[in-house]
Amino acid sequence: MEIEFNYNSLASLIAAAEKSGLPVSRLVLMQQAEQMEQSEDEIYRHMEETYRVMASCIEPGCAPDLRSTSGLTGGSAYKMSQVSKSGKSLTGSLLSGALYRALAVSELNASMGRIVAAPTAGSCGILPAALLTMQEEREIPERDCVMALFTASAVGIVIANNASLAGAQGGCQAECGSAAAMAAAAVTELAGGTPAMISHAVAIALKNILGLVCDPVAGLVEIPCIKRNASGVAGAFVAAELALAGIESAIPADEVIWAMKKVGDTMPTALKETAEGGLAATPTGRRLHEQVFGTAADGLTGGCAACGGCPSR
Numbered sequence: 001m002e003i004e005f006n007y008n009s010l011a012s013l014i015a016a017a018e019k020s021g022l023p024v025s026r027l028v029l030m031q032q033a034e035q036m037e038q039s040e041d042e043i044y045r046h047m048e049e050t051y052r053v054m055a056s057c058i059e060p061g062c063a064p065d066l067r068s069t070s071g072l073t074g075g076s077a078y079k080m081s082q083v084s085k086s087g088k089s090l091t092g093s094l095l096s097g098a099l100y101r102a103l104a105v106s107e108l109n110a111s112m113g114r115i116v117a118a119p120t121a122g123s124c125g126i127l128p129a130a131l132l133t134m135q136e137e138r139e140i141p142e143r144d145c146v147m148a149l150f151t152a153s154a155v156g157i158v159i160a161n162n163a164s165l166a167g168a169q170g171g172c173q174a175e176c177g178s179a180a181a182m183a184a185a186a187v188t189e190l191a192g193g194t195p196a197m198i199s200h201a202v203a204i205a206l207k208n209i210l211g212l213v214c215d216p217v218a219g220l221v222e223i224p225c226i227k228r229n230a231s232g233v234a235g236a237f238v239a240a241e242l243a244l245a246g247i248e249s250a251i252p253a254d255e256v257i258w259a260m261k262k263v264g265d266t267m268p269t270a271l272k273e274t275a276e277g278g279l280a281a282t283p284t285g286r287r288l289h290e291q292v293f294g295t296a297a298d299g300l301t302g303g304c305a306a307c308g309g310c311p312s313r
Contacts, residue, residue, distance in 0.1 A: 003027060007157040010199055010253045017195035024185075024195055028150040044146065051146045054105070054116050054128035061104025061113070068110035070292045073222045077103035080230075094137045095234060101129035102233040106226040119156045119165045122172075122214075122221045123179035125229035127152055130183035130236050134190050148186035155185045155202055162254070163261035167214035168273040170264030172225075176232040177209040177260065183236035184243070193244050203249035203256045205239035210256070211263050213271035215278025218289040224279055 005016035005027070017024045033040045060066070062081045067074035080100035083089050089096035105125035109115045118127040131145045156165065159178045164170040184205035185198045193201070209232070217223040249256070270277030279285050290296050 003030075005031070007154065007161055009162070010155065010158045010202060010257070013154055013158070014195045014199045023147070023151070023189060024154060024198060025147040025150040025189060028154045029147070032150070047149050048142075048146045050116055051131070051142070051149060053114065054118070055132055057105045057108050057113065057115055057128065058101055058132065061106075061108035062100065066107055066111055068107070068220075068222055069112055070110075070218065070220055070222065072218070072220065072288060072292065073110050073226055074107055076226065077101075077107050094133060095237060097137055098129045098133040098233045098237060099230045101132050102126055102229040103226060105129065106229040110220070110222045110226065118152075119160070119178055119182065120167070120175045122167060122216075122225050123175040123229060123232065125226075126176065126179035126232040126236060127183045127186065129229070129233040130187050131190075133233075134187060138190075140190050144190060145186075148190050151189050151198065152182035152186040155182045158254075159257055159260075162257045164264060166273075170260065171267050171272050172212040172214040172228060173206075173209055173260055174264055175214065176225075176228045177206050177212060179229075180209055180232040180236045180239070181205040183233060184239035187236060187240040188243050191240065191244055193240070197243040197246075199253045200247070200249045201239045201243035203251060203253040204242055204247075205236055206253070206256045206260060207249065207251065208235055208239065210260060211267075213267065213278050214273040215271060215280045215285075216273060216275050217280050217285045218292045219275040219280070220292070223285075223288070 003016045003020045005012045013024060017027050020027060029040055029043060033043045062077045064075060064078040077100050080103055084093060084096035084100050102125035105115055105128050109121055109124050115121065115124045118124050131148060134140045135142060135145045156178060159165060164174045165178050167175045181202045184201040188198045188201040216225060
């Protein structure tokens with residue numbers, strides 16, 4: 001079967017899936033095998049290895065004594081996992097399970113563990129948490145979860161081709177936003193959603209995180225990045241739930257991606273991974289920089305208005 005599509009737009013991919021009657025993941029696997037001149041089994045096995053690296057992050061990431069190199073973070077995944085496994089979670093095992101897995105991968109990253117950048121190290125917890133939670137809590141076969149990675153990857157490629165995946169270029173909307181959109185697409189397919197529902201899930205996930213800045217405290221991918229991974233996977237499930245209910249995004253996914261690009265282009269440099277604005281410029285953010293590096297943060301401007309906490313300059 002010869003199906004033509006490209007990664008210049010999500011609409012092209014969705015239209016091809018609808019025309020062929022195949023899941024997006026299957027279509028992408030076929031195309032990648034042809035493009036890379038490998039068998040579908042070879043391409044699948046490579047993605048399977050990636051998925052198993054993701055899965056291997058959870059246990060070490062939940063260790064109670066895990067701490068980042070800077071000493072600023074660690075132990076949150078353990079706390080969240082204990083609540084989730086106790087059955088006393090406010091949001092139930094699905095969401096609380098996704099939260100602790102997202103924290104686990106992110107905290108393992110901060111402690112220099114082995115992770116999969118999905119699509120970046122700063123957003124590494126969102127996609128693994130979504131898929132592994134679906135496998136564990138909804139008893140989805142591993143093979144289906146691996147296949148869903150092809151759907152997620154296709155969404156990531158479209159975003160990369162039309163906007164950005166880098167916080168330094170587009171803010172955290174480009175990192176955690178893209179990861180949330182990729183995860184929403186994967187979850188929607190795993191839950192039996194149509195290609196059109198996948199597109200709406202991507203649009204909803206992205207627009208709900210539109211404009212999010214990248215403001216790492218002390219310039220490290222820890223604060224607030226780790227908790228934004230938890231928020232990102234929650235947003236992915238929200239988007240998937242809405243799309244699966246038949247709720248549509250008034251703005252098409254490709255236009256949301258275009259808007260994300262425009263927002264990133266107009267975002268001040270201080271809010272794009274420079275650690276010069278946002279939370280990094282708060283009194284506590286500046287203090288933590290000095291705690292880690294032993295010197296005051298240079299070049300930080302802004303901060304909280306009229307709180308009296310910032311040193312005089």
